[in-house]
Amino acid sequence: MNAQTSTWTPAPTSLLTDHYELTMLQAALRDGTAERRSVFEVFSRRLSAGRRYGIVAGTGRFLEGLREFRFEGPRLDFLQRTGVIDSATANWLAEFEFTGQIDGYAEGEAWFPNSPVLRVEGSFAEACVLETYILSVLNYDSAVASAASRMTSAAGSRPCLEMGSRRAHDQAAVAAARAAVIAGFTGTSNLEAGYRYGVTTIGTAAHSFTLLHDDEESAFRSQLQAQGLGTTLLVDTYDVEAAVRKAVELAGAELGAVRLDSGDLAVQAVRVRELLDELGNPDTKITVTSDLDEYAIAGLAAAPVDSYGVGTRLVTGSGVPTSSMVYKLVARENAAGDLEPVAKKATGKGSIGGRKTALRRRNAQGVATHEIVGIDTVPVDDGDDRPLMQPFVRDGELLDGWTGPDAVLRAQRRHAGTMAELPRAAARLSEGEPVIPTVLES
Amino acid sequence: MNAQTSTWTPAPTSLLTDHYELTMLQAALRDGTAERRSVFEVFSRRLSAGRRYGIVAGTGRFLEGLREFRFEGPRLDFLQRTGVIDSATANWLAEFEFTGQIDGYAEGEAWFPNSPVLRVEGSFAEACVLETYILSVLNYDSAVASAASRMTSAAGSRPCLEMGSRRAHDQAAVAAARAAVIAGFTGTSNLEAGYRYGVTTIGTAAHSFTLLHDDEESAFRSQLQAQGLGTTLLVDTYDVEAAVRKAVELAGAELGAVRLDSGDLAVQAVRVRELLDELGNPDTKITVTSDLDEYAIAGLAAAPVDSYGVGTRLVTGSGVPTSSMVYKLVARENAAGDLEPVAKKATGKGSIGGRKTALRRRNAQGVATHEIVGIDTVPVDDGDDRPLMQPFVRDGELLDGWTGPDAVLRAQRRHAGTMAELPRAAARLSEGEPVIPTVLES
Incomplete structure (x- = not known):
């Protein structure tokens, strides 16, 4: 490792996005729902190909890219010129700056089915436009x-x-x-x-x-x-x-x-x-x-x-060239101003409504035994457990320690620690079940 | 399509490269072989997963990136500071500009085993440093x-x-x-x-x-x-x-x-x-x-x-998440100043020495029947054939028509034309042999 401050910053990231994120934004701006408080979560319903565990990577790279997620200059002109958005939406995007909260699993951490790998809270508008970029980064980096x-x-x-x-x-x-x-x-x-x-x-x-x-x-x-x-x-x-x-x-x-x-x-x-x-x-x-x-x-x-x-x-x-992580709206403010869980009900792709928090349950010997995911409740540490949600962004401000060369070094150490904590069966290369089960608590 | 001149240019591409390209360069600069005239070729030994044909993509994207393939500023400092290269090599890289010839299959064209998809001719030094970047672009884009x-x-x-x-x-x-x-x-x-x-x-x-x-x-x-x-x-x-x-x-x-x-x-x-x-x-x-x-x-x-x-x-x-294209030195100047074919002989990964040129043989009905690859010889058109090597770069100058939005539109049309020319069996989704055989002529 040769960790030191790099002068590198990513190119503008705001158009690394699906067209529909902006058409949804435009409709929501018009109908007044754009500012509803919302909770989006990144998770995967499964570990692909009978893997025993997954490893989170990409969060730091996303947070670096988030700083460059701005709509301006020729990219904003492009969106208007081609009719993707109208001028009201363009005005909103020109002022865009993420002001919400982002929490999740640190890079190098293991993940399992339904682990809330990343949680984005803010207005619908500001959390919606980040969807595609977040998934591109996490799905590829975590697959590798x-x-x-x-x-x-x-x-x-x-x-x-x-x-x-x-x-x-x-x-x-x-x-x-x-x-x-x-x-x-x-x-x-x-x-x-x-x-x-x-x-x-x-x-x-x-x-x-x-x-x-x-x-x-x-x-x-x-x-x-x-x-x-x-x-x-x-x-x-x-x-x-x-x-x-x-x-x-x-x-x-x-x-x-x-x-x-x-x-x-x-x-x-x-x-x-x-x-x-x-x-x-x-x-x-x-x-x-x-x-x-x-x-x-x-x-x-x-x-x-x-x-x-x-x-x-x-x-x-x-x-497994890409992870199967998805980004789902799990709760949002209703017309009465209360946050309520929401979920898609359709066949095979259903989601679980409610804001999630997670911890890794460990036995007295420090060996991981369960992934505990609390739904609209924070799971209680029974004494040997390890909370998994880390704060990355608060009120739009990136917190220290998650980006740049040092974060990679720390993530490497975290990976080593996490692996040492998983049951030995995690090392099996054959197809099988996740090495620890995920338990949903509500 | 909404083709028009885009103001977008890629970020610096020169470090999208394997470390060993520059250590080879440094050794070759020291021993005097760096300036030997060389011919490198991109090809694949096979079509993966029993595919009947492959489609070339990425060439235009590589040519756009080639203009930004420069060693300067903080990237050049990085290479020296970390000891990847010495100051003589740094001086050479600071002046680097590709001055050679690049030819190959146009985007949208079909390719088969041993098709010379891209041919790069220049000094060893200038062609060597492009290897990784060329392969990254062509292998991914062509896979998709x-x-x-x-x-x-x-x-x-x-x-x-x-x-x-x-x-x-x-x-x-x-x-x-x-x-x-x-x-x-x-x-x-x-x-x-x-x-x-x-x-x-x-x-x-x-x-x-x-x-x-x-x-x-x-x-x-x-x-x-x-x-x-x-x-x-x-x-x-x-x-x-x-x-x-x-x-x-x-x-x-x-x-x-x-x-x-x-x-x-x-x-x-x-x-x-x-x-x-x-x-x-x-x-x-x-x-x-x-x-x-x-x-x-x-x-x-x-x-x-x-x-x-x-x-x-x-x-x-x-x-098939990546193509199996490789970039091989197939000919280079010897100590006497003559260009001679070279090839690796080791097990399973052998290559065929000699500069290649290709054409698609067609019957009188215009249906493709063979991929003809001439080794140190230009295959002769029998009247219904179609030459496949297009000139992209001459003496370092990018020729018109291969980059930007218009090139994508033309490539789409070229793909439609090429598909219409292949035998109907090209449309079979089952595993099998390439829909036309490759014939090597020397």
């Missing part, structure tokens, strides 16, 4: 963090490195790197993630570097010269055994690591480990990087591998 | 376009509307909307896509709008008042039949459409169509929007549905 957590869990004490940028949208790749680090990855290849969030970046050379040179030896010499003996040499461009011998011949016992990026990694790792030891390089490490996911990592547990570079499967959520 | 094309193909003449923003990273959502439109979608819910690319945006109201009001009737009245009788009313918040009756009672025969977002869509569409007809609303359309993909769309072909709103499965590539 949830997959990443299974990978770091399967890897045990061996480091996992994020290398999936080329398999994700260019900006999604930055978010993926951030989410992976939150879930325990030790570094990323993505430079923009290093720049924005202070995370450690890593990388040495690709096959093209070997091919650029007239022979492998020239490439290795050049890389050792430029990066030092501690670098990682990629040894599978031509013949792996010949490459390892050459690498040791050139670098000696100080050679940092060799990288395998193709073939049967378990078999090759054993051969390369034997060869390195035989050549007098017991301290040279082996890193593997080809099509890894949590299952492949678990399958390599007995192989002499020192670190894992994970790409495609990480940034695409290892089979 | 490829899925979208199967959906528009399955939908036939019924419009498909993109509504997946909340299930994709916030910026990926914009690219997904653009890619979907290229592959035949008629509009998107994503406002930023409308702003940047001039594509049509659509949307009316969500369940939260109904819940905001004291009853469904108040919500419908408000929406009809604000949006006019031609709007689409969401009728499944409580009871569908009661909602349809109320909608017709309030709007009369002019009601534009009703939307179904849950339940068994085929069964409900039949019931709602009958009810609308019975109530004297034969012109009121039915749009459906719940968990659709190409298979669900095909399954609804016989149902009285007028348009499809597609979300999650579109923006996640319908099971």
Whole structure:
């Protein structure tokens, strides 16, 4: 980690939104309901693909984007010019500034079905317009963090490195790197993630570097010269055994690591480990990087591998490329001025009305046993429990500690703590039930 | 389409890159190979998941980003401060400007295994640093376009509307909307896509709008008042039949459409169509929007549905969330100054050396029969063929016609033309072989 204040701010975020958020706003402004006090909540009805738990990520990135969620200049002109909104709505948007409350699960925290991951309270108008942006950020980042957590869990004490940028949208790749680090990855290849969030970046050379040179030896010499003996040499461009011998011949016992990026990694790792030891390089490490996911990592547990570079499967959520989080109106002021619960009743997509608060129930040994979600009631800590709702925004003011590089570092520590608290069954990769049940209290 | 010049330019793109691109650059600058003339190519070894064809998207977005691919200010400082690069490399990057040639398949075009989708020629240094960014853009955008094309193909003449923003990273959502439109979608819910690319945006109201009001009737009245009788009313918040009756009672025969977002869509569409007809609303359309993909769309072909709103499965590539495109050095200048083919030989990930050019072979009826890829040779048009490589950049200068809103519109037309040219089997949704074989000529 290289945490420090970054000068980076996101581009305007206000149009990263569905058209209907603004048509609803316009109708509500006209009929007088726009200012009704409202409670929206982000939650998921299920853990996808039989996962045992999910990991929250993206909240900090959303809060950074919230500051740039303004309607002005050419974007506001666009909305009027194309008839998305009328001039009254344009005037409202030009003045828009979120003035409400935002609470939720901190990044790195585990989530389960019906966990109130984020709760947004304010007028209908100001909470409505944030829907799409909030869901985009949380659904993608949490999908990556949830997959990443299974990978770091399967890897045990061996480091996992994020290398999936080329398999994700260019900006999604930055978010993926951030989410992976939150879930325990030790570094990323993505430079923009290093720049924005202070995370450690890593990388040495690709096959093209070997091919650029007239022979492998020239490439290795050049890389050792430029990066030092501690670098990682990629040894599978031509013949792996010949490459390892050459690498040791050139670098000696100080050679940092060799990288395998193709073939049967378990078999090759054993051969390369034997060869390195035989050549007098017991301290040279082996890193593997080809099509890894949590299952492949678990399958390599007995192989002499020192670190894992994970790409495609990480940034695409290892089979779950998006979370199924939704943003639902669960309570709003009625004509009489009282807050009342509301819920959609239709088939299969019903929601539970009422304002939620959550805590993680733990037994006397500190092991999590239940996710307790109170509906219009705050669940009572029985002595060993841990409250889960954190305050992020108060009266529109962003509270300290949830954004920037430091927040990523803290989220990584929080993830480690949360994982240590879950029952051991959380580490199971097979499909099954959530590792702790969610209990709704009202 | 609402094509016009947008004032939008992307944020700096140069760090949307893997760390190792710059460490390779640094070593190559030191050893003198950085200026070797090189040819890199983007291609995929396969079509994932038994798809019959893929659709290229992202090229225009990459070309827009290439103009912002500059190393300066705080980003360049970051690279030096964190030791990613030395000062000589920093000096080189500060002056960086791509000066080479870029050719490839136009957006909207079909691609097959080994199609040279993009070819970048220049010095090793200038082509190397673009790798990750190019792949991020093409892999994501083409994954979405490829899925979208199967959906528009399955939908036939019924419009498909993109509504997946909340299930994709916030910026990926914009690219997904653009890619979907290229592959035949008629509009998107994503406002930023409308702003940047001039594509049509659509949307009316969500369940939260109904819940905001004291009853469904108040919500419908408000929406009809604000949006006019031609709007689409969401009728499944409580009871569908009661909602349809109320909608017709309030709007009369002019009601534009009703939307179904849950339940068994085929069964409900039949019931709602009958009810609308019975109530004297034969012109009121039915749009459906719940968990659709190409298979669900095909399954609804016989149902009285007028348009499809597609979300999650579109923006996640319908099971293929990223393309498997790679960027490989296929030829480079040797020590003697001659360009020679190069290729990685290792297991399973081998590449084919040599500079590629492609054309689509067509029979006398204009039906595509083969993808012809010439290796260090330009395949000869036999009279009915269509050359596939388009020039995008010449000596570093972006050529006209490949970026901005107009390029999206042209790509959409190109997609329609390409699809009309492929054999009918291209429309099969089952897993199988590419609909035309790729023939390598050398």
